[in-house]
Amino acid sequence: xxxxxxxSRAEMPKAANPVLDRRTVENANRNLLKxxxxxxxxxDVGCGSGAITRGMAERVGPQGRVVGIDPSETLLLQARQQSxxxxxxxxxxxxxxxxxxxEQFDLVTCARVLxxxxxxxxxxxxxxxxxxxxxxxxxLDYNHEKVEWMPEPPxxxxxxxxxxxxxxxxxxxxxAIADHLKDQFLRxxxxxxxxxxxxxxxxxxxxxxVETSRIWSEVAHLRGPQLVKDGYISEExxxxxxxxxxxxxxxxxxxxxxxxxAVEGQKNG
Numbered sequence: 001x002x003x004x005x006x007x008s009r010a011e012m013p014k015a016a017n018p019v020l021d022r023r024t025v026e027n028a029n030r031n032l033l034k035x036x037x038x039x040x041x042x043x044d045v046g047c048g049s050g051a052i053t054r055g056m057a058e059r060v061g062p063q064g065r066v067v068g069i070d071p072s073e074t075l076l077l078q079a080r081q082q083s084x085x086x087x088x089x090x091x092x093x094x095x096x097x098x099x100x101x102x103e104q105f106d107l108v109t110c111a112r113v114l115x116x117x118x119x120x121x122x123x124x125x126x127x128x129x130x131x132x133x134x135x136x137x138x139x140l141d142y143n144h145e146k147v148e149w150m151p152e153p154p155x156x157x158x159x160x161x162x163x164x165x166x167x168x169x170x171x172x173x174x175x176a177i178a179d180h181l182k183d184q185f186l187r188x189x190x191x192x193x194x195x196x197x198x199x200x201x202x203x204x205x206x207x208x209x210v211e212t213s214r215i216w217s218e219v220a221h222l223r224g225p226q227l228v229k230d231g232y233i234s235e236e237x238x239x240x241x242x243x244x245x246x247x248x249x250x251x252x253x254x255x256x257x258x259x260x261x262a263v264e265g266q267k268n269g
Contacts, residue, residue: 006118009171009226011072020048020075022211025055029111031140031196031262036060036107043105043130044068045096045123046113050079056109057089064088067105071095096123104132111140114181118172125188134269137190138262140198143178144168146259153216153248160220160241163233167226181263190265200258213249213256217242 025032029052036042036059047053047068057066068091070076076091083089092099096110096117108127114120124139131137144165152158165175174180185193202212224238 003118006171006173009167009230010116010173021051023051025052025059028052029055029109029140031198031264032056032107032109032138033059035136035138039063040107041065041103041105041132042067043101043108043127045099045108045110045127046070046116047076047079047091048072049075050083050091052111053079053091054083054086054089057083057086060088062088066090067092067101067103069094069096069099096126099126101130103130104135105130106132106135107138108135109138109140112142114139114141115144115168115173115175115177120174120177120180121184121187124184128188128190128267131267133267135267136264137185137267138264139181140260140262141178141181143259143261144175146176148255148257148259149253150255151252153253154241154244156237156241156243157216157220157245157248159237160224160227160233161216163227163237164219164223167230167232178259178261178263181261185263185265189268191268192266194264196262196264198260198262200260202256204254209253210249213253214246215258216256217245217249220245 036056038061040060041064042056042060044053044056047070050068053066053068060066066089073093076093079091108131110127114123117123127137169175182193182195202209220238220242227233228235228238
């Protein structure tokens with residue numbers, strides 16, 4: 001597949017994205033909380049609509065500095081509108097491959113982004129350059145091959161999910177990127193590496209179960225039209241997956257777990 005295919009498939013649909021909007025540094029990037037101290041400088045690669053980035057800026061305070069980069073003008077417009085007046089926070093239109101800066105940061109972070117890149121190790125090597133000696137590179141990402149539902153979701157959703165993984169894989173994306181990060185960190189020269197499971201678990205007993213387990217209905221709603229257009233699934237199967245899965249959530253669904261790892265490396269000082 002060409003780079004162009006990867007780029008077009010990775011592009012966020014322009015519709016409102018409830019998944020991005022409900023994420024905060026506390027609920028969706030908590031691996032960073034131990035690092036975020038007043039005065040810290042941070043680069044957030046693939047910041048999206050900036051909800052998590054704003055939380056970082058609040059924690060490093062006015063004496064700190066946070067730069068968020070993302071290739072999507074649409075998402076950055078949203079990020080600027082929602083970030084309020086934080087002098088320590090700046091957003092810039094760029095992707096990891098074309099961003100240029102002479103600056104180095106105490107912390108370079110990248111959450112749920114490498115799963116959408118066809119050349120993740122090249123991206124990691126670029127990010128490593130922007131980390132100060134003694135600073136930290138922190139990556140958070142999924143292994144989509146290890147999602148777990150209890151009980152099994154409807155056949156229509158399993159069919160959609162299989163098509164989603166194939167569509168991603170054939171664009172050059174690594175569906176199991178989380179489990180490959182440690183080796184990639186080693187290859188780009190990091191030695192002190194920590195791995196923390198950050199599994200996202202939705203359980204029926206929790207008030208947020210409907211909202212969080214619905215992520216796959218939202219993927220079928222937002223990304224599904226791309227799969228239909230690219231010939232991976234029919235429109236009928238896409239809409240059936242959404243309806244049947246929403247019914248599963250409302251009736252028999254007990255839990256859904258996403259396999260997410262935080263992998264961090266300290267740059268040799």
